[in-house]
Amino acid sequence: MNRNRWIALLIVSIPVLFLLGHPWVARGDEVADRFRELDANQDGxxxxxxxKKNVFIRSLLRGSDFNQDGKISLDEVRTHLRTRQRNAAKAKSDAAPESAAPSPIWEAARAVPPAAAGIGRMLPDVALADIAGKSVRLHDSLGQAGLVIAFTNTSCPICKKYGPTWQTLEPxxxxxxxxxxxxxxxxxxxxxxxxxxxKQHALQGAYLHDAKSELAKQLAASTTAEVFLFDAKRTLVYRGAVDDQYGLGYARNEAKxxxxxxxxxxxxKNRPLExxxxxxPGCDLDTAGPLPRATNVTYHNRISRIMQTHCIECHHTGGVGPFRLDRYEDVVSHAGMIRKVLKNGTMPPWFATALPDDEPHRWANDRSVPDADREDLLNWLASNRPQxxxxxxxxxxxxxxxxxxGKPDAVYQFAKPVAVQANGFMPYQNVVVDTNLTEDRWVKAVEVRPSAREVVHHVLxxxxxxxxxxxxxxxxxxxxIYVPGQSRLSYPDGQAKKIPKGARLLFQMHYTPNGTATEDRTEIGLIFADKTPEYEVMVAGVSNxxxxxxxxxxNHPExxxxxxxxxxxxxxxxxHMHLRGKAFRYEIIPPGKSPxxxxDIPRYDFNWQLYYRLASPMAVSIGTTVKATGWFDNSAKNPANPDPGKxxxxxxQTVDEMMLGYVEFLVPVDTTDAAKLKPSDADADAGVLFKRVDANQDGSINREEFDSFVRQLPKFKDNxxxxAKLFQRLDTxxxxxISPAELAKVRQ
Structure with a gap:
């Protein structure tokens, strides 16, 4: 950076640093307090x-009258100060190139959706020659538990680094x-x-040369360092990196x-793979691409594997699905319904818009059905369905x-069972459980287990x-959270959630009666971290x-x-929305950049409260905005709508609505509490409430607007x-x- 740019930056930074140190930008309630002190006539x-009496404040707020009405509201002050903070952060980042993002040439392993990777497919029946020219058939090479196929070569730098690793791993x-x-x-x-x-690495396993890429094409292998794990029944259960010790552009002393x-x-341990x-990461192969289409498809060699990958997690005895799909006769008996939900895209539940083919997989837990699986299943259903x-x-x-x-360090269960009715609609049930924790604890794994899974739709x-x-x-x-297919949350070393001393757990239960009355005693298990983590896992709601x-x-947007x-x-x-929720979208807006x-969820379905986990976590800087947009269908065309005229x-409750987008994120543990995302403060809530009641948005609440809102409360509905007494009390x-100032006086 040249000398003139440094001087210019210092000139800009002096007032910005002074601004950042001013109590107005420290916390929302202090902004509101200072606003009320300056608002001499208390008109809001x-x-x-x-x-005019405070030259500094007048200078500080120059440009904050966004609607040009000659006066400045509290909302305009907040928006103006946030903008100043963003500009200050941008100036700081422009002056500090050393804090730029990591080099894009670095490449580490990242999660990809299992179905898209071919998990559940059968080991190809391929024979390859070993170093001595002897033919080795893979189907004859399995051990008692299964087979590991490790792609490698002698020239790729990553493969060379992994030579000693395989020497240690093989035994x-x-x-x-x-x-x-x-x-x-x-x-x-x-x-x-x-x-x-x-010989150099004392490898004992067969070393095969796939000179024509026959096996690499069958497996759609992507790099020379990829590993494939098959179980004893020749089913692919894992594929990807051996570990995270080596990647493109980096190396660690040991794997994390x-x-x-x-x-x-x-x-x-007979549990789903985390x-x-x-x-x-390795040297790319030309064979990477779509998985090859299966030939001679039968139930046992292909369809049963598709059902295991996509369906039977819910559709098994005792599962939340209404019928089993883990046997040949089950699939044939429900062929019509399977065909319907595959064609209309309602099953398996996954509603994020598909990305272009040239974009990497964004979601680690993507449940969408790959085209090859979908076509093979539909074609088999349309045939004579060979076993x-x-x-x-x-x-x-x-x-x-x-x-x-694994075995939890602590388990908390409902003190009494919740009665679940046989049919009809059940409102949310809220159950509180004491933890009796005598100190703050860090939680590295958590699992929610309903005792009556067949009637539990989701749990928060x-x-x-x-x-x-x-x-x-x-x-x-x-x-x-608990939703079908997502009952546990485990975090890597160095990451954990905090649960404070004396905390209680509130379970928000959504039950779906299935025709048989039952009882449920949900429990939650926690595994504690041995030490304070480097990063705290947090969740915040973006709400309106x-x-x-x-x-x-x-098609009403909020x-x-x-x-x-x-x-x-x-x-x-x-x-998260309720019965009128129609579509939902998240946008990230970095400071000074476009959204x-x-x-993007063009077809939101309240019946499935899905968590979308990023395959590659997204770093955001201070001042970044998370914008959530929800669309609602309050018309008679929405068959789930309780009352279109309301x-x-x-x-x-589900008959009400919510506009709420949760965001899970990591922050360093040493980040101060004041800087962490918190729920809206009381002043902001009061402002939102005022706007909600002020139907004509003229800055005041008249008697008609007041009565229209208050009569929805049971206490005032028929009174x-x-x-009238409440209105007179507020209208000082x-x-x-009622003005904002009058409402503020009552709150004080």
């Missing part, structure tokens, strides 16, 4: 007469019952070079995550009733800190409690936004005398309208 606005894999086969897909490598590499060994540990597919050879069937899936996270668990009201403030962010959805509106007051890393999203759509506001100057 600052005019020139009120500002561990053999002891676990897995045979290891090394496959070299590089056409021009010589037998001598391959033999020397094998051992993907292959962790997958084997999950299989041994991570079933990743990318594998095939039972020997080609995958191992049956078992749904262990034990804890998938909130932490109630000591002294707080015992009701769920959804805006504050959930602690744990002032939504006002007109009667009969078929918007909410929040700014990050610190640097953070976003890891996932969970949108970027990160999640104006709908924010409320806790006009009580409504008796001018038959």
């Amino acid at each position: 606005f600052l005019d020139n007469d009120e500002l 561990k894999l053999r002891d676990a019952g897995y045979a290891v086969v090394y496959v070299n897909p590089t056409m021009n490598e010589t037998p001598e070079a391959m033999a020397a590499f094998r 995550q051992n993907y292959l060994l962790e997958a084997i540990a999950d299989l041994k 991570l079933a597919a990743t990318t594998a 095939g050879n039972p020997a080609d069937a995958p191992a049956p899936k078992s749904f262990d009733t034990g804890w998938m996270i 668990v909130f932490v109630i800190t000591p002294g707080k009201r015992l009701d769920a403030d959804e805006r504050s962010g959930y602690f744990a 409690t002032g939504i006002r959805i007109p009667p009969n509106a078929g 918007i909410a936004s929040r700014d990050f007051p610190m640097n953070a890393t976003i890891t996932g999203f969970l949108p 970027q759509t990160v999640l 104006t709908v506001f924010w409320g806790p 006009p005398e009580a409504m 100057n008796q001018d038959q309208k």
